Amino acid sequence: MSTPAGSADRRRLRPAIGLAALVRNRTVAALSLLLLAFVLGIELARPGTVNAVWVSNTILFAAPLGILAAGQTLVMLTGGIDLSLASVATASAYLMATHTSHGGVAAVLAGLAVGLAVGVVNGLGVAVLRVQPLVMTLGTGLMTQGVLIVYSQKLLATGPHVPAFIVALGSGKGLDSIPIDLFLWAPIAALMVFGLRRTGFGRLLYAIGDNSEACLLAGIRVWQVLLVNYTICSLLAAMAGLVIVGGTNAADMSLADVYLLPSVAAVIIGGTSIFGGRGGYAGSIMGALMLTVLNSLLTLLDAPEPFKQILYGAIILVLAAVYTRLTE
Amino acid sequence: MKGPARKDSLAVARVASSEIGLARRFVARYLSLVGMPALLVVFLALTVAIHPQFAAFDAQSLAMGALPLAFAAAAQSVVLISGGIDLSVGSLIAVANVLAARSMENATFGQSLGLAALILLAGATAGAANGLLVVITRVPDVVITLTTGFIWGGVALLILEKPGGGAPDQFLDLGAGTSLTEWLSNALILLVGAVAVIWIPVRATRPGLLLYAVGSDRTAAFRSGIRIGQARLLAYVLGGLFSAVGGLGLTMTTGIGSPLAGVYYTLSGLAAAVIGGVSLAGGRGGLVGPVIAAYVLTLIPADLIFLNIDPNFGQVIQGTLIVLVVMLGGLLTVLRSRR
Numbered sequence: 001m002s003t004p005a006g007s008a009d010r011r012r013l014r015p016a017i018g019l020a021a022l023v024r025n026r027t028v029a030a031l032s033l034l035l036l037a038f039v040l041g042i043e044l045a046r047p048g049t050v051n052a053v054w055v056s057n058t059i060l061f062a063a064p065l066g067i068l069a070a071g072q073t074l075v076m077l078t079g080g081i082d083l084s085l086a087s088v089a090t091a092s093a094y095l096m097a098t099h100t101s102h103g104g105v106a107a108v109l110a111g112l113a114v115g116l117a118v119g120v121v122n123g124l125g126v127a128v129l130r131v132q133p134l135v136m137t138l139g140t141g142l143m144t145q146g147v148l149i150v151y152s153q154k155l156l157a158t159g160p161h162v163p164a165f166i167v168a169l170g171s172g173k174g175l176d177s178i179p180i181d182l183f184l185w186a187p188i189a190a191l192m193v194f195g196l197r198r199t200g201f202g203r204l205l206y207a208i209g210d211n212s213e214a215c216l217l218a219g220i221r222v223w224q225v226l227l228v229n230y231t232i233c234s235l236l237a238a239m240a241g242l243v244i245v246g247g248t249n250a251a252d253m254s255l256a257d258v259y260l261l262p263s264v265a266a267v268i269i270g271g272t273s274i275f276g277g278r279g280g281y282a283g284s285i286m287g288a289l290m291l292t293v294l295n296s297l298l299t300l301l302d303a304p305e306p307f308k309q310i311l312y313g314a315i316i317l318v319l320a321a322v323y324t325r326l327t328e
Numbered sequence: 329m330k331g332p333a334r335k336d337s338l339a340v341a342r343v344a345s346s347e348i349g350l351a352r353r354f355v356a357r358y359l360s361l362v363g364m365p366a367l368l369v370v371f372l373a374l375t376v377a378i379h380p381q382f383a384a385f386d387a388q389s390l391a392m393g394a395l396p397l398a399f400a401a402a403a404q405s406v407v408l409i410s411g412g413i414d415l416s417v418g419s420l421i422a423v424a425n426v427l428a429a430r431s432m433e434n435a436t437f438g439q440s441l442g443l444a445a446l447i448l449l450a451g452a453t454a455g456a457a458n459g460l461l462v463v464i465t466r467v468p469d470v471v472i473t474l475t476t477g478f479i480w481g482g483v484a485l486l487i488l489e490k491p492g493g494g495a496p497d498q499f500l501d502l503g504a505g506t507s508l509t510e511w512l513s514n515a516l517i518l519l520v521g522a523v524a525v526i527w528i529p530v531r532a533t534r535p536g537l538l539l540y541a542v543g544s545d546r547t548a549a550f551r552s553g554i555r556i557g558q559a560r561l562l563a564y565v566l567g568g569l570f571s572a573v574g575g576l577g578l579t580m581t582t583g584i585g586s587p588l589a590g591v592y593y594t595l596s597g598l599a600a601a602v603i604g605g606v607s608l609a610g611g612r613g614g615l616v617g618p619v620i621a622a623y624v625l626t627l628i629p630a631d632l633i634f635l636n637i638d639p640n641f642g643q644v645i646q647g648t649l650i651v652l653v654v655m656l657g658g659l660l661t662v663l664r665s666r667r
Binding site for chain 1: 413461465466467468470471472474475476478479481482483484485486595598599602608609638641642643644645646647648651655
């Protein structure tokens with residue numbers, strides 16, 4: 001699915017990975033400053049909080065959100081949205097946890113299969129039948145949740161069990177306090193940033209988000225791109241579900257529900273337009289980190305849960321408003 | 329979302345210009361008018377076939393069960409018609425619900441009615457806040473209402489931490505009792521009455537026309553000199569008002585306040601609106617279809633219980649129904665554009 005790019009294009013895009021790109025891309029730089037301000041705020045509120053362990057924990061908690069946001073970034077770049085992410089993550093975790101008797105690999109594959117199935121259905125609905133992504137994914141999310149509940153009630157005898165390697169993935173630290181889930185998140189992040197910037201598939205996503213009609217006229221098989229895109233998104237959600245259940249060590253029916261809004265929020269904070277065609281994953285990473293830091297700040301201040309929810313929402317509102325003003 | 333809307337309205341304009349088009353449009357309108365009631369009749373017949381003892385009591389519990397969902401569907405539909413979307417409907421219902429249950433616990437019937445009026449006002453104000461945010465910040469409706477929904481969800485939890493509270497029996501009877509005959513429950517009267525009182529004056533006058541105009545083609549509406557902001561604001565105010573009525577209905581039918589009821593009504597209300605024939609692209613549909621769809625969606629789990637099937641399949645069926653309905657709509661559009 002790669003299209004040869006013009007040489008001028010390639011030259012301009014070559015040094016686009018790594019720190020230099022972060023600085024050049026003003027959105028991400030601004031976000032970094034904001035993140036720094038948050039961290040400073042924490043340090044001022046409770047001196048001595050910010051240290052290596054805190055940073056490591058923050059990354060540990062941010063990773064599942066970051067992986068979910070990766071999928072959300074992909075679909076939002078094409079002008080879509082995926083509201084079935086949370087259900088897919090929950091279902092994947094649950095299916096994995098109830099298939100451990102068949103061995104670890106089979107269990108993980110069972111989880112990922114959920115992502116594949118829902119992703120293909122989403123993709124077919126959105127790409128072939130042109131259903132609005134919001135409605136399509138809302139519907140498949142409901143279906144996934146319903147099927148999961150029915151499934152769970154058929155399984156009273158063998159309860160879910162989270163295997164040790166998943167727990168390690170979701171809550172463990174290795175190699176001198178590096179969170180293990182970073183070893184999953186970092187490659188995904190690298191692939192995302194690289195893939196979006198330098199591969200034909202990545203550029204097709206931007207093109208479709210910008211003007212899908214023009215893409216169609218230019219001979220792009222839009223439906224194939226979208227189908228693959230929604231499938232990748234759901235697969236990422238399934239992976240995130242495994243990380244989340246590793247962190248909580250208990251698979252339940254509402255495991256990933258709390259991640260749905262943050263996954264959208266992280267992408268919006270990261271500067272990706274909800275209309276598609278603009279943005280990137282680097283911003284979403286910052287968004288995920290920022291939401292995680294904010295969450296820990298509020299926990300530090302001992303804010304009650306509903307109050308946290310209100311403030312969280314208010315901050316997203318303000319950021320979204322500021323962005324729209326700046327990018328219009 | 330802008331693209332398809334423009335294309336649709338172009339198609340409408342083209343169709344409307346020919347005689348055959350007029351006939352087709354008549355059929356389409358006729359279908360949407362008859363289709364939903366027909367679906368409800370089919371489902372009711374099915375219910376009676378499965379459960380021959382179907383009596384006044386069942387009819388009443390159906391009306392009570394569907395009451396909040398029907399208002400959620402109405403709230404969502406008004407906003408959808410104006411070309412927006414309101415994902416805060418469920419949270420607003422929850423806020424109205426817990427406000428009522430908290431404040432009316434030790435109130436008299438008269439005081440309860442006064443409080444109910446205040447809650448309606450609060451609902452309309454919250455809707456106005458949504459509308460103002462959408463109009464002023466120009467952030468997409470989805471983002472604004474997703475986050476305000478989150479905020480109102482938090483507010484509901486602050487008002488009432490866990491399910492509880494109550495209201496005087498006389499007040500509850502407005503939604504849970506029967507006053508005329510056994511078969512005509514108060515819940516049904518309340519639903520028809522509230523929708524008629526709020527919607528008919530709007531629909532029959534200029535503001536209603538503006539809602540449809542803005543929803544079907546915002547640019548065209550703007551060029552015709554319509555104040556787009558005002559029309560969209562109106563839609564959100566009506567949405568907030570309907571949500572508040574739904575919250576009061578929830579209090580009446582359940583007798584308590586439950587701060588976490590929100591999510592269910594946002595999604596199911598949207599489902600009912602879509603199944604009831606309201607276009608997500610805006611400008612099409614009414615309130616009758618969605619309200620009837622709310623009844624159908626409430627009947628499904630009930631039927632499953634009668635059939636001794638796990639009622640949790642209800643959610644699967646509900647999701648499948650949404651997907652199938654919109655897929656069918658999508659398929660028809662694709663086929664039409666091929667021709």
